[in-house]
Amino acid sequence: MEGQLAHIGAGLAGLGTGLAALGVGNVAANFLSGALRNPSAAASQTATLFIGIAFAEALGIFSFLVALLLMFAV
């Protein structure tokens, strides 16, 4: 029973990864709308874009980690 509950919890933790996708999409969408307004400044900001994506993704990765822990460690 407890193992099954852990699997349900792992599935719920998977929701967090989907929500992180919203965050990453938000970063990319805003970058693109800014880049289309001022294309000449866009190339110099790609590094910032990737740093932003990486930070937005980090919290989604934590929920993935929770899912992994629930699947294999609990």
Next chain:
Amino acid sequence: MATETAHGAEMADHGAGQAEQASGLVFHPMDQFIVKPLFGHGDVGMFTITNVTLWLGLAILAIFALMVLGTSRRAIVPSRSQSVAELAYGFIYKMIEDVTGKDGLRYFPYIMTLFMFIVTANFLGLVPMSFTTTSHFAVTIVLALAVFLTVTILGFVKNGPSFLSLFWVSSAPLALRPILAIIEIISYFVRPVSHSIRLAGNVMAGHAVLKVFAGFAAVAAVSPLTIVAITAIYGLEVLVAFIQAYVFTILTCVYLKDALHPHH
């Protein structure tokens, strides 16, 4: 650590057995990550030569072939391998200069090594039937902890106790600063975790998705569609392999910048 991975492999084995009974899959998507000894079928100990050892070694050999043998002729008109090596060198050099500033260039060899190792290991993992070393947390956490310790020690060596001003946001209102300090300290110590799991998680998830679709390919009705999907996902994985190496490297540069210039 070695015994832990062996334990993980056992669990994956167990999971594979269950999946076989439940869904009729001939293989489990996580089977590809099992660490097994290269010779014989014994236990995985601390010094056992496993498939991880083999593919880590191959990654080193590939980097050596590209960077040392490729550039050994020093031609004015570069050959293909020499121009790839020069591109990689220039790419990382510019990245450090942009993110960290001129004084970060002293640490160029370390960051170049990190980037070349991760990108080569990721690409070698995309060779069919190969083993992806960067999909294991044990590998990436060593890389991330090395970066974390290097950057922390470097910060204290370069700045002395004033390195701690990294946590004291002087641009914020005074009442907020203690709360911000706690948040900053937590986020500082979480760095090696997110740094390593981002790489391993992305690579592992991508390879698992490929194998899940490979399982669908056995069903005749959907196999043409599945093969197209596998091709598309493989293309995406090639992109991810590069981008994750890039992200790992650029975050190392950001952390290095924090160590060299802790004042906000």
